[in-house]
Amino acid sequence: xxxxxxxxxxxxxxxxxxxxxxxxxxxxxxxxxxxxxxxxxxxxxxxxxxxxxxxxxxxxxxxxxxxxxxxxxxxxxxxxxxxxxxxxxxxxxxxxxxxxxxxxxxxxxxxx
Amino acid sequence: xxxxxxxxxxxxxxxxxxxxxxxxxxxxxxxxxxxxxxxxxxxxxxxxxxxxxxxxxxxxxxxxxxxxxxxxxxxxxxxxxxxxxxxxxxxxxxxxxxxxxxxxxxxxxxxx
Numbered sequence: 001x002x003x004x005x006x007x008x009x010x011x012x013x014x015x016x017x018x019x020x021x022x023x024x025x026x027x028x029x030x031x032x033x034x035x036x037x038x039x040x041x042x043x044x045x046x047x048x049x050x051x052x053x054x055x056x057x058x059x060x061x062x063x064x065x066x067x068x069x070x071x072x073x074x075x076x077x078x079x080x081x082x083x084x085x086x087x088x089x090x091x092x093x094x095x096x097x098x099x100x101x102x103x104x105x106x107x108x109x110x111x112x
Numbered sequence: 113x114x115x116x117x118x119x120x121x122x123x124x125x126x127x128x129x130x131x132x133x134x135x136x137x138x139x140x141x142x143x144x145x146x147x148x149x150x151x152x153x154x155x156x157x158x159x160x161x162x163x164x165x166x167x168x169x170x171x172x173x174x175x176x177x178x179x180x181x182x183x184x185x186x187x188x189x190x191x192x193x194x195x196x197x198x199x200x201x202x203x204x205x206x207x208x209x210x211x212x213x214x215x216x217x218x219x220x221x222x223x224x
Contacts, residue, residue: 032211043116043202043215044155089154093211098145098168100204100213102154 012109019077021106023090026071030092034100035064035075039086047075047088077108085110116205116216124222125193133188133219135203143167143209144186146178149200149218161186162209190221198223 013019025033032051036044048059050066050073057064063076073090087107091100117136125131137144143162147155157170161180175191184205190197200220204213 034211034213036215041217043204043217046212046214049212091154095211098160098209099157099170100145100147100155100211101157102147104152104154 009104010107010109012111013080015080015082015110015112017080019075019080019084019108019110021075021077021088021090021108023073023075023103024071025073025090025092027092027094027101028068028071029094031095032093033064033066033073034091034093035062036089036091036102037084037086038089038105044089080108080110082110082112084108116203116214118201118203118216118219120219121217122220122222124224127193127195127223129193130189130191131193131221133190133201133203133221135186135188135205135216137184137186137203137205138214141205141207141214142184143206144180144184145204145206145213146186146188147202147204147215148172149202151199155202158188160209167209193223195223197221 034049035047038044050057050064061078065074087105089105091102119134145160146158149155159169160167164180177189180186200218202218204215206213
């Protein structure tokens with residue numbers, strides 16, 4: 001089936017810098033996209049979602065950008081903190097479906 | 113508001129045995145989805161329950177089965193366990209089949 005994938009498996013940033021995590025998707029019928037954060041030993045934590053009819057959505061310290069032309073999604077984290085260290089997943093779904101389709105994840109490491 | 117809870121936290125079983133995992137959905141949520149997450153991978157959708165009925169199923173064999181109860185809690189049953197069933201099993205709840213799925217901490221199953 002169509003897949004959701006991430007460009008970079010690992011990302012290392014310095015504390016205070018901005019982080020950008022990228023995701024490519026292939027299902028043009030996706031209606032929404034969700035970013036999850038998963039810390040070691042825990043379940044995925046909902047961060048932010050975006051509908052396919054939007055280009056940008058902002059949350060607290062996070063911004064998600066959606067480029068449907070090139071089927072690309074990104075998560076920007078402002079002023080990255082050590083607590084942001086985790087694996088980040090993008091997931092996509094459709095209004096007519098029920099499953100979230102996850103990519104493999106990007107590991108974000110924040111160094112002091 | 114009570115989040116998604118799962119039990120047990122860890123479980124060790126022998127190949128060929130059967131296992132039952134349990135999930136309590138977030139307060140007010142009537143939809144439960146189950147996912148399997150192998151080490152280093154993104155979660156893979158197993159099935160979803162909505163108002164006690166199976167609403168959809170991923171690419172998993174029939175030995176993976178489930179139930180949802182009137183209080184919207186859910187069980188995942190796996191028969192004839194295989195070594196490849198070793199994984200983190202995640203439960204996620206949502207409201208009325210909505211896209212915002214909130215995950216529990218997972219059950220780590222090890223099959224020896």
